[in-house]
Amino acid sequence: xxxxxxxxxxxxxxxxxxxxxxRTPGDDGYGAMAERMLKMAAEQPGYLGVESAxxxxxxxxxxxxxxxxxxxxxxxxxxxxxxxxxxxxxxASFKTRIAKVERDYGFDR
Amino acid sequence: xxxxxxxxxxxxxxxxxxxxxxRTPGDDGYGAMAERMLKMAAEQPGYLGVESAxxxxxxxxxxxxxxxxxxxxxxxxxxxxxxxxxxxxxxASFKTRIAKVERDYGFDR
Numbered sequence: 063x064x065x066x067x068x069x070x071x072x073x074x075x076x077x078x079x080x081x082x083x084x085r086t087p088g089d090d091g092y093g094a095m096a097e098r099m100l101k102m103a104a105e106q107p108g109y110l111g112v113e114s115a116x117x118x119x120x121x122x123x124x125x126x127x128x129x130x131x132x133x134x135x136x137x138x139x140x141x142x143x144x145x146x147x148x149x150x151x152x153x154a155s156f157k158t159r160i161a162k163v164e165r166d167y168g169f170d171r
Numbered sequence: 172x173x174x175x176x177x178x179x180x181x182x183x184x185x186x187x188x189x190x191x192x193x194r195t196p197g198d199d200g201y202g203a204m205a206e207r208m209l210k211m212a213a214e215q216p217g218y219l220g221v222e223s224a225x226x227x228x229x230x231x232x233x234x235x236x237x238x239x240x241x242x243x244x245x246x247x248x249x250x251x252x253x254x255x256x257x258x259x260x261x262x263a264s265f266k267t268r269i270a271k272v273e274r275d276y277g278f279d280r
Contacts, residue, residue: 066227068191068266078270080187080232082177082222086280113191117224118175121232123189149278157177157277161187161270168266169258171195 069111069125074163076110077126083148083156084119092152095144106135125163132160178220178234183272185219186235192257192265193228201261204253215244234272241269 085092103109103124108131114122126132135141148156194201212218212233217240223231235241244250257265 066193068193068228068264071266071268074268078187078189078268080189080272082232084175084177113228113230115224115226115228115230117226119177119222119224121222121224121230123191123230123232153278153280155177155277155279157180157275159180159183159187159272159275161272163189163268163270166266166268168264169262170264171262 068168069113069123071110071125071163071166074165076163077129077132078161078163079124079126079132080159080161081122081124081156082119082159083122084154085116086152086154090151091147095147095152099141099144102138102140103135106138107131108134129160177277178222178232180219180234180272180275183274185272186238186241187270187272188233188235188241189268189270190231190233190265191228191268192231193263194225195261195263199260200256204256204261208250208253211247211249212244215247216240217243238269 100112100114103112108127110125110127112122112124114120126135209221209223212221217236219234219236221231221233235244
């Protein structure tokens with residue numbers, strides 16, 4: 063689950079699903095769904111970690127071993143239902159970008 | 172600049188610099204620098220847009236035409252100074268991931 067920390071991903075290459083969204087007003091079940099989806103994602107094969115923040119726009123980046131792992135997670139039944147409800151009411155707009163992480167570097171105090 | 176909206180990126184492929192960070196306590200010049208860097212990034216060759224949110228962890232995803240454009244922006248003098256000060260005091264930890272966006276899809280109400 064997202065825990066306000068930087069995902070401990072392995073050496074590249076691996077894949078990122080960058081999900082950026084703008085919410086409609088009100089919660090309407092969104093918070094519980096978002097928490098549930100983060101928990102479910104973490105249980106999927108090939109999951110490597112997630113980072114998430116909302117502040118006007120919401121950005122959730124999940125990291126995966128392969129494109130197939132991302133495609134499989136997209137097809138999980140409860141996730142499909144969340145995607146449908148997202149289009150129906152939770153999101154004013156969103157964009158998902160599938161990307162191959164080619165290198166990384168960082169810093170830890 | 173980041174304006175709480177989803178970046179209007181072109182058709183893939185293009186590149187993303189996913190910068191995730193955890194701040195040290197206090198502002199200490201951070202806010203002004205962050206605003207200045209978003210403004211400067213938007214003036215660089217190959218810049219395609221940015222999305223940014225902070226909420227515990229901070230995530231800034233900037234989008235670029237090519238890896239060379241990202242490398243050039245990393246070397247801009249004022250940006251180098253921001254990177255140095257970030258390591259010296261603003262960030263408890265950070266990770267930058269360079270990724271090739273291979274496909275995208277979205278929704279706009």
